[in-house]
Amino acid sequence: MPIYRSHILICGGTGCxxxxxxxxxxxxxxxxTEKGLADEVLVVPTGCHGMCEMGPIxxxxxxxxxxxxxxxxxxxxxVEEHIxxxxxxxxxxxxxxxxxxxxxxxxxxxxxxxxxxxxLKNCGYINPDNxxxxxxxxxxxxxxxxxxxxKPEQVIDEVxxxxxRGRGGxxxxxxxxxxxxxxxxxxxKYVICNADEGDPGAFMDRSLLEGDPHSIIEGMSLGxxxxxxxxxxxxxxxxxxxxxxxxxxxxxQAEEYGLLGENIMDSGFSFTLHVKxxxxxxxxxxxxxxxxxxxGRRGMPRPRPPFPANSGLWGCPTNINNxxxxxxxxxxxxxxxxxxxxxxxxxxxxxxxxALTGKVKHTGLVEVPMGITLREIIFxxxxxxxxxxxxxxxxxxxxxxxxxxxxHLDTPVSYESLTALGAIMGSGGLVVMDETTCMVDVxxxxxxxxxxxxxxxxxxCREGTKHMLLLLEKITEGKGTxxxxxxxxxxANMVKEMSLCGLGQTAPNPVLxxxxxxxxxxxxxxxxxxxxxxxCAALLEYRIIPELCKxxxxxxxxxxxxxxxxxRNTGYRIDTDRCIRCGTCFExxxxxxxxxx
Amino acid sequence: MTHMxxxxxxxxxxxxxxxxxxxxxxxxxxxxxxxxxxxxxxxxGAREILTEVMAELSRRNIDGVAVQTxxxxxxxxxxxxxxxxxxxxxxxxxxxxxxxxxxIIAEHVVxxxxxxxxxxxxxx
Numbered sequence: 001m002p003i004y005r006s007h008i009l010i011c012g013g014t015g016c017x018x019x020x021x022x023x024x025x026x027x028x029x030x031x032x033t034e035k036g037l038a039d040e041v042l043v044v045p046t047g048c049h050g051m052c053e054m055g056p057i058x059x060x061x062x063x064x065x066x067x068x069x070x071x072x073x074x075x076x077x078x079v080e081e082h083i084x085x086x087x088x089x090x091x092x093x094x095x096x097x098x099x100x101x102x103x104x105x106x107x108x109x110x111x112x113x114x115x116x117x118x119x120l121k122n123c124g125y126i127n128p129d130n131x132x133x134x135x136x137x138x139x140x141x142x143x144x145x146x147x148x149x150x151k152p153e154q155v156i157d158e159v160x161x162x163x164x165r166g167r168g169g170x171x172x173x174x175x176x177x178x179x180x181x182x183x184x185x186x187x188x189k190y191v192i193c194n195a196d197e198g199d200p201g202a203f204m205d206r207s208l209l210e211g212d213p214h215s216i217i218e219g220m221s222l223g224x225x226x227x228x229x230x231x232x233x234x235x236x237x238x239x240x241x242x243x244x245x246x247x248x249x250x251x252x253q254a255e256e257y258g259l260l261g262e263n264i265m266d267s268g269f270s271f272t273l274h275v276k277x278x279x280x281x282x283x284x285x286x287x288x289x290x291x292x293x294x295x296g297r298r299g300m301p302r303p304r305p306p307f308p309a310n311s312g313l314w315g316c317p318t319n320i321n322n323x324x325x326x327x328x329x330x331x332x333x334x335x336x337x338x339x340x341x342x343x344x345x346x347x348x349x350x351x352x353x354x355a356l357t358g359k360v361k362h363t364g365l366v367e368v369p370m371g372i373t374l375r376e377i378i379f380x381x382x383x384x385x386x387x388x389x390x391x392x393x394x395x396x397x398x399x400x401x402x403x404x405x406x407x408h409l410d411t412p413v414s415y416e417s418l419t420a421l422g423a424i425m426g427s428g429g430l431v432v433m434d435e436t437t438c439m440v441d442v443x444x445x446x447x448x449x450x451x452x453x454x455x456x457x458x459x460x461c462r463e464g465t466k467h468m469l470l471l472l473e474k475i476t477e478g479k480g481t482x483x484x485x486x487x488x489x490x491x492a493n494m495v496k497e498m499s500l501c502g503l504g505q506t507a508p509n510p511v512l513x514x515x516x517x518x519x520x521x522x523x524x525x526x527x528x529x530x531x532x533x534x535x536c537a538a539l540l541e542y543r544i545i546p547e548l549c550k551x552x553x554x555x556x557x558x559x560x561x562x563x564x565x566x567x568r569n570t571g572y573r574i575d576t577d578r579c580i581r582c583g584t585c586f587e588x589x590x591x592x593x594x595x596x597x
Numbered sequence: 598m599t600h601m602x603x604x605x606x607x608x609x610x611x612x613x614x615x616x617x618x619x620x621x622x623x624x625x626x627x628x629x630x631x632x633x634x635x636x637x638x639x640x641x642g643a644r645e646i647l648t649e650v651m652a653e654l655s656r657r658n659i660d661g662v663a664v665q666t667x668x669x670x671x672x673x674x675x676x677x678x679x680x681x682x683x684x685x686x687x688x689x690x691x692x693x694x695x696x697x698x699x700x701i702i703a704e705h706v707v708x709x710x711x712x713x714x715x716x717x718x719x720x721x
Contacts, residue, residue, distance in 0.1 A: 003618050003621075003622075003651065003654050003655050003659075003660060004618065004622055005622065005647075005650075005651055005663075005664035005665075006622060006664075006665075007620075007622045007623050009623070039651070040647075040648075040651050040664075042622070061622050061623040062622050062623070062626060062629075062663035062664070062665060063665060083666070084634060084666065085634045085635065085639075085666060085668055086631070086632075086633075086634045086665060086666025086667035086668055087667075087668040125620075125623065126620065130619070132612060132616040132619055133616070133619050133620060135609060135612050135613055135616065136612075136613050136616050136617060136619055136620050137620065138613075140603070140609055141606070141609060144603075144605070144606045144609055145606070148605070148606065257601070257602065257603045258602035258603050258604070259603055265603060265604055265605060266604045266605070
């Protein structure tokens with residue numbers, strides 16, 4: 001048995017791959033072979049470590065030393081100094097800022113300290129392309145336990161006891177949903193994994209599929225056994241090639257071991273799994289549209305009932321759960337429902353994975369117990385606002401969610417508390433905004449997205465979102481009226497109440513919450529023709545401050561429309577009528593002598 | 598990877614046991630062996646000591662022991678230095694020769710008996 005004294009874990013998630021992790025991995029392999037260390041040091045590509053903004057991330061064990069932003073040019077030094085001579089390289093370690101001492105170890109970094117990893121347990125710790133590593137971490141034990149010693153009803157009871165609720169955003173009790181499908185009449189049943197993650201800024205499901213594909217396969221197998229299904233589909237968007245590749249590798253390895261396919265572990269239970277690549281329509285994340293797409297039809301939702309539990313894929317009883325929901329199942333069966341239910345709040349149990357993005361210092365993937373406050377997530381785990389600007393709002397739940405303000409930062413996060421504030425848990429996207437973000441512009445951004453993604457089947461969503469968008473465009477250009485605000489609010493409520501599916505029902509949330517919490521900003525655009533955050537280009541005015549101007553002429557030279565007349569003796573001024581508000585002069589001025597208002 | 602089919606929890610356990618080395622280095626380990634690999638250590642033959650440590654652990658099929666390297670600690674005259682941390686106690690062995698490694702591993706790492714004739718320092 002070969003023993004490796006040191007393991008070098010290199011993040012192979014999408015974030016780190018795009019910042020050069022592939023080259024770093026190759027460089028490590030080469031350097032280790034050249035140093036004659038190939039028999040004692042193992043290079044392991046892993047899934048996402050979560051701290052994507054600091055990538056590529058390298059963790060060296062047994063010490064657990066955490067290196068960030070490692071480039072291929074750093075590799076020779078790391079191997080020579082740390083691996084060979086045992087002298088960790090300080091300059092590549094994590095630090096919270098300049099002049100702040102480095103934190104050498106993975107576990108001591110605040111970003112990880114507050115997290116509680118259940119769904120992400122193996123993410124960034126194992127090589128997702130090696131089933132043996134998953135098994136060493138207790139993988140497939142839950143499946144074995146269920147198949148060989150439990151009745152299907154007992155599996156459902158454990159899931160019920162865990163209090164697990166749909167992590168895709170719906171928040172419906174998973175155990176209850178399973179029991180509906182289990183008791184539905186039909187010889188053929190299906191289970192589906194909804195991996196059609198489409199919210200801007202969300203990458204929880206992607207990272208799970210890439211970092212720990214076996215947990216989803218095992219979770220689905222457990223669900224199929226509990227509900228009496230023998231076939232399953234993972235519906236994953238084609239834009240996630242790495243996730244699809246890792247899933248397929250994992251499925252092939254599980255089949256080889258007899259953990260997927262015919263007569264699993266001699267129990268008589270068989271389960272066939274397929275991966276269906278979606279074309280990336282946002283509406284296909286809605287369960288009935290998703291099933292239509294698997295069946296080869298156009299992805300459009302249909303009214304419910306009948307619910308999928310009774311009539312789903314090809315008319316058969318079907319259960320659909322999100323990636324994160326499935327990933328939690330094996331551990332619930334291993335450790336028991338009560339264990340899972342011991343975490344979280346009264347009605348929202350367990351943990352939730354959030355994708356932290358926007359104007360926050362440490363963007364990335366975090367898993368936290370339910371009931372944690374937004375302040376803890378953004379300021380303690382996320383490290384606060386970028387460039388120490390002022391926090392303004394956080395959009396929670398993606399384009400279907402809502403904007404929450406500073407006064408909500410201490411709200412414990414749960415399905416109920418977020419819904420009460422007008423936002424939703426959604427799939428777990430958290431977009432942080434600072435004082436330079438215009439809330440009208442944000443509402444417009446999300447509405448542009450949902451309006452484009454509306455499938456067009458029902459009128460309220462198709463026409464309503466379009467007209468809401470037109471009104472928002474009018475307001476951001478300074479041409480809005482106070483009546484427009486009432487029309488916008490009326491339309492938003494109508495679209496919310498009358499749309500056929502979740503897409504339309506939640507699309508107005510960003511508008512409604514920004515109207516509720518930031519109405520003064522809308523009014524400033526309309527009444528004063530000003531954008532308080534200085535983000536809406538049409539309402540900006542650039543001006544040279546004569547007291548600060550050194551008459552250098554750099555602004556005039558760089559202006560693309562030549563609207564800054566003057567010379568080095570008399571000075572310069574901006575011709576506002578001809579100015580296209582591109583901001584070039586503002587950025588180029590070396591003396592900060594240009595202001596925008 | 599083998600092509601065996603897993604038929605029971607026992608089979609699963611076998612794979613877990615036989616693959617434990619895959620992640621054992623990541624869990625730290627109760628006992629730690631540290632080899633001084635500063636310039637002085639390398640000049641005195643520390644590399645051979647490290648290789649011998651790995652070979653001996655492999656021969657005896659011992660996992661759960663973390664093997665680390667470290668830089669110069671200032672006792673250059675006694676290199677190669679090898680430290681064993683076991684049960685919270687750290688013992689430093691000096692002027693270690695490759696043939697001493699199997700003795701240190703058998704006595705101290707496995708059985709918990711410090712090899713006095715080679716030990717030059719300890720810290721609790």
